[in-house]
Amino acid sequence: MKTILFYKSGKPEDVLEVDERPLPEPQPGEVRIKVIASPVNPSDLMFIQNLYGIRPQFPSGAGFEGVGIVDALGEGVQMRTGMRVSFTSIGTWSEYAIAHQRSLIPVPDAMPDEVAAQLFVNPFTAYAMLQESGVQANQWLMLTAAGSAFSKMVIQLCKMKGIKTIGTVRRDDLNDELKALGLTEVINTETENLAGRVKQLTEGKGVACVLDAVGGHVATEAQKCLCKGGVMLIYGLLSLQDPTLNAGLMIFRELTIKGFWLTDWMRRVDSQTRQGVAQNVISLLASGKIQLPVEATYSLDEIQQAVDHADRQGRHGKVLIKM
Incomplete structure (x- = not known):
């Protein structure tokens, strides 16, 4: 599979590489997701520069959230493949990604991929x-x-x-x-x-x-x-x-x-509060009451252009990477 990796911290346009890796296999409690799209968020760019609360373990994937189709299930996961989900993980700028089942949010049919890709952060x-x-x-x-x-x-x-x-x-x-x-x-x-x-x-x-x-x-x-x-x-x-x-x-x-x-915050609050926020956010986005505009989309092969665009001032919408 094609994926984005970096082997040292630094400016994203300087250290990110497009690499070919074997298809990952989900461990117990995990799922494999065929990624559709993933946004470039400020937290992603900070992580690549080792300026974030989570430190990269090299070689590291990049990207913290995305939308995709559940492709394979690890042991103990009670759900079906083929579901479209929003998810969080490290390494979402990739054709396939591994995520824990607890990070998955089923996406309503009415929600476009471009919105679902930005659902979480x-x-x-x-x-x-x-x-x-x-x-x-x-x-x-x-x-x-x-x-x-x-x-x-x-x-x-x-x-x-x-x-x-x-x-x-x-x-x-x-x-x-x-x-x-x-x-x-x-x-x-x-x-x-x-x-x-x-x-x-x-x-x-x-x-x-x-x-x-x-x-x-x-x-x-x-x-x-x-x-x-x-x-x-x-x-x-x-x-x-x-x-x-x-x-x-x-x-x-x-x-x-x-x-x-x-x-x-997600660790600190109770599950009822987390579920309430999720339901409200999904309802607002699916209904179109809240807009999440997209300014540009790039492929994995265009990762340098994508991160450069995402770091510009005066953007009118999010930059997405589409697989």
Whole structure:
């Protein structure tokens, strides 16, 4: 089978290779999946650079999620082959992948492959983080890196829940699209004072929560935008720079600043909560109420072009690898 491997950490376009490997056999509790499509997510690119919470074991596959057809069953797996499933694993950029049966989500017929391929990482994180934030209708929530696929998902969820949103951008070319999705206000951090503008928009109250993917100066300034008792959930570090924490703000506004990683959240919550999130996410995506646009698709042989495209600023949708 054709698969993507890397033998050392580094820039994805430099270290990823197309390789031929024997067809893998599922172990007890596992299934083999004939992969249809897999997205290129920021977490995939961080993993390849050894900057993620999970460390690669060389040679390593790449890609954390995808959609495919169950092709073979390991011992003890009670399900049928031929099912179309969304799944998570390490090594989804491949013609075939191995996944544990617990990671599989049966996909409704109404859901296109392009949506099912993106079912887990961004939608689950968006839904779970919104729950974790505790933000209620008519309160303000701020998103850094508002043009990302994740932020677009959160914007749509907030609109449905009546939550007002502020999104930060560095360029204005996505502003109309973000407003059309439901973003209440856009702030360009290159040309506007973030804290001052948020104070104006919220009538001096501040935002109840910041979901931060950037770190560095943007996250440092975003702390100033939180209301008393506000929460900042940090889920990324696109700038590769740590923010500076303001102890005075944390003390006198009683702020909470903490990290969020979907892998740990899934382990921490009970099965009923996980199933509830899954049912809600699938329902929203299958009905078309939430959109997950795709900007471009590439083959395994075009992996360098795919990861380069996925890392560009100003994309309007996800980059997919189709097998």
